[in-house]
Amino acid sequence: MAKASTIASCLADLGLAGFTPGKNDFVAGLPELERFRTESKGSLLMANVAGQGVLPAWRGPQMREINGVKLGLIGVTSPDRAEGGAPAGLDVASPIDAVKADVATLRAQGARVLVVLAAVGRGEAKRIADAVPDLTAIVVGSPGGSGDANSETPPPERIGNVLIAETGNHLTTAAALDLYVRDGSYAFADGTGLDLARKRADVMRRIDEMRGKIAQWEGDPKVSKADIEARRADLAVLEKERAELDKAPTPAKGSFFRYRVQEMRDSLGKDNAVSARLLAYYKQVNEANKKAFADKKPKAAAKGEASYAGVETCTTCHDDARKVWDKTAHAHAYATLSNQFKEYNLDCVSCHVTGYDMPSGSTVTHVENLKDVQCEVCHGPGSKHAAAPSKVKVPIPRPKPESCLSCHHPPHVHEFDAVRKMEDILGPGHGR
Known part of the structure; x- marks a missing residue:
């Protein structure tokens, strides 16, 4: 509980707007989950979950105004799909139906940007994007998990005009989505180059593989130094290619978005x-x-x-x-x-x-x-x-x-x- 409380307080320091729980977040009971929500100063959003002890305020949705733009925030979760099923007493409904209902509510309130926090896994998030095409973005999380292994950060993708964003677990990476509004348009062009992002992920994978091979070859007396140096040259080319892929031109006209994933490093500084x-x-x-x-x-x-x-x-x-x-x-x-x-x-x-x-x-x-x-x-x-x-x-x-x-x-x-x-x-x- 001490760790959860510390994380919640840190998120409050960073200005948390809202979060959607997975199964692991219910483990201490609903009263403790509400305590953590209070400490985080953010909204707890799970539009598709009801049951004894579930507070009406948790179902959302939430409206935020940022730089004059009304942003609607929706949360859905699927703890019933996690290992062992949903915690006792929770009634989990269709995430798609809940998102549709909340979108209608937010549109009526003047929301121009719609973001879904979806602790449902990537496959279900894609189905939500298919069913509700006027969303701006879906931030994907897991319904629940176990173990200490670090997951890879999947590349972003678009389903129609809906951005699907997902980072690695354990805060190994963080993502930033910046929306640039021009001429009152809320149709956001891709200013990131998602194709480039996918290429970057492939280049990163090849860099990691090359590093591993070099480490292995350097310990093998059968591999010549010339071959190792040649591989080091290949590695340098890949690293240069990765640096170039980080650059993307800004669209000349219209609104656009930029999406960036940042690996967490001590060198980034501290709060x-x-x-x-x-x-x-x-x-x-x-x-x-x-x-x-x-x-x-x-x-x-x-x-x-x-x-x-x-x-x-x-x-x-x-x-x-x-x-x-x-x-x-x-x-x-x-x-x-x-x-x-x-x-x-x-x-x-x-x-x-x-x-x-x-x-x-x-x-x-x-x-x-x-x-x-x-x-x-x-x-x-x-x-x-x-x-x-x-x-x-x-x-x-x-x-x-x-x-x-x-x-x-x-x-x-x-x-x-x-x-x-x-x-x-x-x-x-x-x-x-």
């Missing part, structure tokens, strides 16, 4: 109010997890199996490697969490300690001698090697670049070249 709320939330999670997992200790290693020894033990014989490691970001990985009150955050800690959740390793609260990304993260548990270095080899003498990808992946790290990055952690006595 101070939102940052303060997130910091308070992380402090709250930290304190709660510190108590909740205080007694969770790592399992002992099986008899005859190596255990984690810690960097100080490794330093006894590998002092040169230690000097290299001390200068890397790996040596300060745990501090990057503790400085943000995230060292007990279950979503973060595993990549900032050694042997997390492994036999003889660390847990969220028990990280003695195993803070930071130490030698054994890459080389494997080394107790047996440390006890008899002349007889027992290091478990993984030369880690492959691919091993870095277990932590260095989106949304935490973007466009990561494992082979090149590995150079940053090598030095005299450590790989050279």
Whole structure:
């Protein structure tokens, strides 16, 4: 509940107009959903849902006036299509019928732009666009989901004159739709170049594939350096093509729209109010997890199996490697969490300690001698090697670049070249 409340308050800081819930948003009950709505200061819109506890105000629609233009906002959802069906007590009607009814209401009130928030999936959103062609745009969301995997951001498309917009989950991307009204016309031409957007998505896919191949080839002695450099040249061409596709000419006459998807990056900057709320939330999670997992200790290693020894033990014989490691970001990985009150955050800690959740390793609260990304993260548990270095080899003498990808992946790290990055952690006595 703390996370939901924090998100709602952050959305209020950002000026949320409205949202449409999926099944996951009902999990704490309708009174809590109303509390989150109040905290968000936005409208909760689900025109096609009724039932005990559903407030009339939730059904909408809403009218907003922006720069003199009346914009109608409609929300529909299909939690009954999510895994396990709709929450008990909810009556879910046809999204199409609800949108038609709300469009008529909004038109009578003078709405010139009509936007639907549709937590119904992309297929149903397209059917709404077919059935109600005078909509301006449909913002697509999922009826409900589970799991931590990040979804790709589908390219936008138009069904007739209706723009279908959808972003990736977990706020990996955000979309901006700008409408430019000329001469009082509300028929918006495509000023984005949606065909270009689809090409851009294809180019992005090819760039990702090329990066992966280069990383794989660089670790393969059978692939010549000339071939690798040729692929790097191909990658540069693709990246240039992507940059060119970001440009689209503005229509010379008439109203038009521009649609843009922005990948979320720390480099974009921050909002101070939102940052303060997130910091308070992380402090709250930290304190709660510190108590909740205080007694969770790592399992002992099986008899005859190596255990984690810690960097100080490794330093006894590998002092040169230690000097290299001390200068890397790996040596300060745990501090990057503790400085943000995230060292007990279950979503973060595993990549900032050694042997997390492994036999003889660390847990969220028990990280003695195993803070930071130490030698054994890459080389494997080394107790047996440390006890008899002349007889027992290091478990993984030369880690492959691919091993870095277990932590260095989106949304935490973007466009990561494992082979090149590995150079940053090598030095005299450590790989050279």
